[in-house]
Amino acid sequence: MQEQDLQEAARLFNEAIEENPEDPVGFINFGNLLLHMNDYQRAEKFYHKAIELDSDAATAYFGLGNAAFDQEDYPAAQQHFQKAINTGLEEGDVYMMLAMSLQHQDHQKLSLPYFQRAIELNPKDETALFQYGLALAQTNQIQLAQQTFFKVLEVDERHSDALYNIGVSYLYEEDVDRAYEYFNKALQYQPDHLLAANGKKSIDDMLNQDNQEQ
Template structure:
């Protein structure tokens, strides 16, 4: 969307003007929702995204944003439902598959989570968050080698992605490779990632 706005408030005002002329434009509602999100105004953002999908039911990105707001509010089921709607709207959109996998993992449905995350990385092989979350799922399934593989793939894309180093540390401990676990924890800390205290305590004895 072309804009002459100098700040977020001007951009929102532009969107509102456009909607006066074209009140059924889902994309304008979506852009306005993103602007409200950037201001931290979740109430207005949610309202705009709801209008977006009402006017453009196939606008998968708006469902994903609604899912993000639901997650922010601690509503896992709401986040899951919105991302499933996004998948229905656009099956080959990797992000909602990744989000569904993340939520299912939070809910303890590890096998289902892994299958959703596998779909996400099949669609987008460089989807770093999905690769790393899939690594977590594989670790929970005791499939350590596959966990290592997907986390290394994530680090090929983004070498400073702390959660992937954290997962590699867990995998190294599973394999009894304590020196590697120490190395990987240090790598995770270098990225600024908040390594869980339990893991820090465990590797400390191997320094």
């Protein structure tokens, strides 16, 4: 949003609060605007005011979760996102953010059911799909991870990180040719993808060494 648009939005939200000071929605909207501007402390005050007016204001807890997540306070984010779900927020985004809060605390296995629910609610969410794939890979569920990365490609065939991770999954299966193919594809769409370049170079080095030994 342009600064002029932000100022206009702030004016409108402020008017809404003045006209309906007992309505938590106005405070949540203003909090969301402040969150968008990275003004976390003021955003949190507006969310807390909304919760004072309505302790079941689920989107206020979601806002608090986003503010905590952006500031890398993942335990607090987890708590707020869980509270948003407990008070009735049933959207893919809140489940995905709860899963990612757990993921950032290295609770990979705990994150899996929340990623699954996020994808049930929004099957084409490439971020949720990709992060779910990573969590599966980190819990050694390589085949399921590979299937999930392929689902990412159904949404965005140029997703270089998904292509790279499919390459890694083929290495786990000792299918070097397919791994090389997917590292190449990742580099085709993102030439500066260092991990894919390293993966490709490792295979080249291994093949060269094998040729020299023959």
